[in-house]
Amino acid sequence: MTHNPTIVVGIKQVPDDDEVRIDPDTGRLDRSSAPAVLNSPDRNALEAALGVRDDVGGQVIAMTMGPPPAADVLKEAVAMGCDDGVLISDIAFGGSDTWPTSLTLARTAEYLDADIVVCGEETTDSSTGQVPPGIAAHRGWAQLTYVEELEPLPEANQLAARRDVEGGYERVVADLPVVVAVAFGENEPRPAGLHRKIYAENEFEPVTVDANDLDIDEETVGLEASPTNVGGMETIEGVDRERTVVDDVDELAEAIRSTEVFA
Amino acid sequence: MTEIIADRNTETPDYDDRFDAVVVGAGLAGSAAALTMADGGLDVIMIERGRYPGAKNVFGGVLYTPTIRKLADLDDAPLERYIAERRYGMLTDHDETAISISPGEWHEPPHNDSYTVFRGEFDEWFAEQAVDAGATLLTETTVTGLVRENGRIIGVKTDRPDGTLRAPYVVLAEGGNSLVSERAELKETEQRGNVAVAVKEVVEFPDDDNAIQDRFRLTGDAGAAYHYFGEGAVGDAFGGGFVYTNGETVSVGLAYRISDAVSGQPNPEGTLNAFKTHPAVAPLFRGGRTVEYAAKTIPEGGADSVPELTHDGAVIVGDAAGLVLNNGVHLEGTNMAVESGFHAGKSIVDAAEQGRTDADALSAYAENLEASFVMRNLRRYEWLMEAVENDREFVFRELPQALADAGTEYFRIDREPKESHAENAKERIMEAVGGYTGAAKLALRYRKIVT
Numbered sequence: 216m217t218h219n220p221t222i223v224v225g226i227k228q229v230p231d232d233d234e235v236r237i238d239p240d241t242g243r244l245d246r247s248s249a250p251a252v253l254n255s256p257d258r259n260a261l262e263a264a265l266g267v268r269d270d271v272g273g274q275v276i277a278m279t280m281g282p283p284p285a286a287d288v289l290k291e292a293v294a295m296g297c298d299d300g301v302l303i304s305d306i307a308f309g310g311s312d313t314w315p316t317s318l319t320l321a322r323t324a325e326y327l328d329a330d331i332v333v334c335g336e337e338t339t340d341s342s343t344g345q346v347p348p349g350i351a352a353h354r355g356w357a358q359l360t361y362v363e364e365l366e367p368l369p370e371a372n373q374l375a376a377r378r379d380v381e382g383g384y385e386r387v388v389a390d391l392p393v394v395v396a397v398a399f400g401e402n403e404p405r406p407a408g409l410h411r412k413i414y415a416e417n418e419f420e421p422v423t424v425d426a427n428d429l430d431i432d433e434e435t436v437g438l439e440a441s442p443t444n445v446g447g448m449e450t451i452e453g454v455d456r457e458r459t460v461v462d463d464v465d466e467l468a469e470a471i472r473s474t475e476v477f478a
Numbered sequence: 479m480t481e482i483i484a485d486r487n488t489e490t491p492d493y494d495d496r497f498d499a500v501v502v503g504a505g506l507a508g509s510a511a512a513l514t515m516a517d518g519g520l521d522v523i524m525i526e527r528g529r530y531p532g533a534k535n536v537f538g539g540v541l542y543t544p545t546i547r548k549l550a551d552l553d554d555a556p557l558e559r560y561i562a563e564r565r566y567g568m569l570t571d572h573d574e575t576a577i578s579i580s581p582g583e584w585h586e587p588p589h590n591d592s593y594t595v596f597r598g599e600f601d602e603w604f605a606e607q608a609v610d611a612g613a614t615l616l617t618e619t620t621v622t623g624l625v626r627e628n629g630r631i632i633g634v635k636t637d638r639p640d641g642t643l644r645a646p647y648v649v650l651a652e653g654g655n656s657l658v659s660e661r662a663e664l665k666e667t668e669q670r671g672n673v674a675v676a677v678k679e680v681v682e683f684p685d686d687d688n689a690i691q692d693r694f695r696l697t698g699d700a701g702a703a704y705h706y707f708g709e710g711a712v713g714d715a716f717g718g719g720f721v722y723t724n725g726e727t728v729s730v731g732l733a734y735r736i737s738d739a740v741s742g743q744p745n746p747e748g749t750l751n752a753f754k755t756h757p758a759v760a761p762l763f764r765g766g767r768t769v770e771y772a773a774k775t776i777p778e779g780g781a782d783s784v785p786e787l788t789h790d791g792a793v794i795v796g797d798a799a800g801l802v803l804n805n806g807v808h809l810e811g812t813n814m815a816v817e818s819g820f821h822a823g824k825s826i827v828d829a830a831e832q833g834r835t836d837a838d839a840l841s842a843y844a845e846n847l848e849a850s851f852v853m854r855n856l857r858r859y860e861w862l863m864e865a866v867e868n869d870r871e872f873v874f875r876e877l878p879q880a881l882a883d884a885g886t887e888y889f890r891i892d893r894e895p896k897e898s899h900a901e902n903a904k905e906r907i908m909e910a911v912g913g914y915t916g917a918a919k920l921a922l923r924y925r926k927i928v929t
C-alpha cells in the first residue's frame with residue numbers, strides 16, 4: 216500500500232438503542248422519541264481505521280449519507296481523530312435501501328480516492344450487514360468481513376486481516392483498494408481528545424457532496440431504485456405451556472412418550 | 479486524495495486560554511454563571527460529565543425561579559405544574575395531623591415562583607439559554623482536577639486524552655458530590671451528620687388518566703407539594719418525606735441524614751416503601767407504577783459548612799458550596815444555586831474588565847451572596863437544625879403522636895361532654911411538651927421560626 220493511504224470510514228446516524236422505549240402497554244418499540252446517535256458498531260470501524268493510520272500514516276475521512284443533521288456523527292468521528300468528514304446529502308437519495316446506499320457510498324469512496332474503506336459490521340436500526348460487501352461489489356474491490364484486527368502491509372500494497380470464523384480465526388490478505396467490515400466490539404474505540412472534541416463540535420464543518428458532485432444518475436438511487444420489497448410483517452404468538460404436574464419419573468416418561476418428542 | 483479534502487485545514491487548535499472561563503458542571507448553578515458571563519461578553523465553556531445537562535440530576539423537586547426569571551424567558555421553559563397547595567403532614571405509625579395552605583395568589587402568575595420540573599429537561603433547557611447567549615457546552619467530559627501555577631488556579635484537567643484546558647477563571651459548579659473542590663482542598667469533605675441521603679421515585683398511573691387531578695384536587699396546571707415528617711415518614715431518622723405532582727406523574731421521596739442511613743435506616747429503598755404504604759400516603763399512589771428510581775446526597779450543613787467561596791482564579795457556587803436550605807419546613811437549593819451562579823458570574827465579568835484573577839478581585843461574589851437571601855436564610859436557620867437534633871425524639875416522635883392523640887380526643891364522639899374531651903386533648907399536649915414550663919422553653923427555643 217502507499218505509505219499514506221486514504222482511509223474512508225462509512226458511518227451512520229441511528230436511533231439510540233438505550234433510549235428506544237418499549238411501550239409498557241402495547242409492548243411495541245417506540246423509536247420516535249429516541250435521540251439520534253452514532254451507530255455503535257461504527258465506533259469499532261473508526262478505531263480500526265485510526266489504528267491503520269497510527270501504523271502507516273495517511274488520512275482517515277469519515278463519510279455519512281443522510282440529511283444535514285446527520286453531520287453530527289461526522290463531528291463525533293472528527294472528535295475521535297478523523298482528519299475530515301464528508302456529508303453525502305441529496306433528496307434523490309431519500310428512501311434508498313442497501314443497494315443504492317452501497318452504490319452511493321462506493322461512488323463517494325472512489326471520489327475521495329480511497330485506498331481502504333472501513334465500515335461497521337451492521338447498523339443497529341436495520342441490521343442487514345449488506346452495505347460493506349455492497350460497496351465492494353459495486354466497485355469490484357476486494358472485501359474483508361467480520362474483521363477482528365487489521366495489519367497494513369505497506370510494502371506489498373496489501374492489507375491483512377484477522378477474521379472471526381467458527382472455532383477460531385483466519386488471516387486473509389487482500390490487495391488494495393479493499394472494503395473492510397469490522398466485527399462489533401472487537402476493539403476498544405478511543406475516547407476523543409479534549410481539544411479535538413471542542414474543535415469538532417464547535418468549529419469543524421464537514422464537506423457536503425450531492426448526487427451531481429458524485430456523478431450519480433438520480434434514476435439509480437432513492438426509493439424507486441431500491442429492490443427491497445417488504446412482503447408484510449407477522450407477529451409470532453407464543454405457545455401456551457401446558458404445565459402438567461407429574462408425580463414420578465414413570466409418569467413423566469409416559470407423558471413425554473405420548474407427545475412427538477420421542478417415539 | 480481529492481483536492482476538496484487536501485485543501486482543507488482541520489488541525490486541532492490549542493484552546494488553552496482561548497476561553498475566559500471554564501465552568502465545571504452544567505447544573506443550575508453552572509448554567510446561571512455561564513449565562514451571566516456570556517451576557518457580560520465573556521467566552522465561556524461549560525464542561526458537563528453527563529450525556530446532556532441534567533441527565534444525571536436527581537431532584538424532588540420544586541424549582542424556585544425568582545432569579546432564573548431575571549436571567550431567561552421562562553415562557554418556553556419545560557415546567558410541569560405551579561405549586562397551588564402546600565401541605566405539611568406529621569405522621570406517626572398510623573396517624574396524620576396536617577395543615578394545608580393554598581392562597582388564591584398562588585394561582586396567579588408568577589405563581590410564587592414555585593414549579594415542579596424534571597431536571598433532565600429543565601437543566602438541558604437552561605444550559606441551552608447559556609449556549610444561545612454565546613457559551614460553549616461540552617458534554618460527556620468529567621473534570622478530574624484543577625491546574626495550579628504559583629498557587630493560582632489556571633485551568634482544569636479532564637478524563638480525556640490531551641485533557642487539560644487552561645483558562646483565567648474556573649467556576650466550580652459540580653453539585654453536592656464535589657470531588658474536584660475537595661481534591662483541590664478548596665473545601666473539606668462534609669461530615670456525615672451534615673449530609674442527607676435522598677431517594678426519589680417517579681410514579682405514573684397507567685389505568686387512571688385523572689389520578690393526579692382527582693387525588694390532589696387540582697385543575698389545569700395547578701400542582702401540589704406535600705411535606706411529611708415524623709416516625710411514619712422516615713422512621714427514627716432525622717429528615718422527612720415529600721410528594722410533588724408533575725404533569726402526568728408524581729414524585730415521591732425522602733431525605734434524611736446519612737449518619738442515620740448508616741446506623742438506623744440502612745435501606746433507603748425500604749424506608750421509602752414504608753413511607754409509600756403509610757395509610758395517609760398509600761391512597762395517593764394506588765394503582766401507580768414506578769417509572770424511575772434515583773438516589774443522591776444533599777448537603778445540609780447550613781451557613782457553618784459554606785467553604786471559602788473565592789480563590790485565586792476560581793469560585794465555588796451552588797451545592798458544591800453547600801448552599802442548600804433543608805430544615806424540614808423548607809427544602810430550597812435550586813434558587814440558591816442560581817443566585818450564587820449569577821453573583822459569581824457577575825464578579826468574574828467585573829474582575830475580567832480589570833484584568834485581574836486574584837481572590838480579592840472576585841470578593842464581590844462572596845459579599846453579594848452574604849447580602850442576598852441565600853446566606854441570610856442559611857444563617858437564619860442555622861440554629862434550627864441543631865435545636866431539632868437535640869429535640870429529635872420530641873419533634874419526630876412525641877409531638878406527632880401527641881397531636882394525633884389530642885385530635886382524636888378533641889373530636890371524640892361519645893356520651894361524655896366536650897369539656898372532658900378538650901381536657902384530655904390538652905393533657906396529651908401538655909404531657910408531650912413537659913407542662914407549662916416545657917412549653918415556654920420550646921416556644922422560646924423555636925420562636926425564630928415565626929419571628
Ligand SMILES: Cc1cc2nc3c(=O)[nH]c(=O)nc-3n(C[C@H](O)[C@H](O)[C@H](O)COP(=O)(O)OP(=O)(O)OC[C@H]3O[C@@H](n4cnc5c(N)ncnc54)[C@H](O)[C@@H]3O)c2cc1C
Nearest residue numbers: 503505506507527538539540621653676796797811812815
Ligand atoms: C432528592 C432531592 C430533592 C430536592 N428537592 C428540592 C426541591 O424541591 N427544591 C429545591 O429548591 N431544591 C431541591 N433539592 C436541592 C437541589 O436539587 C440542589 O440544590 C440543586 O440541584 C443544586 O444545583 P447545582 O447546580 O449546584 O448542582 P447540581 O444540580 O448537582 O449540578 C451539578 C452538575 O455538575 C455536573 N458535574 C458534577 N461533577 C462534575 C465533574 N467532575 N465534571 C463535570 N461535570 C460534573 C453534574 O453532572 C451536574 O450536572 C433537592 C435535591 C435532591 C437530591
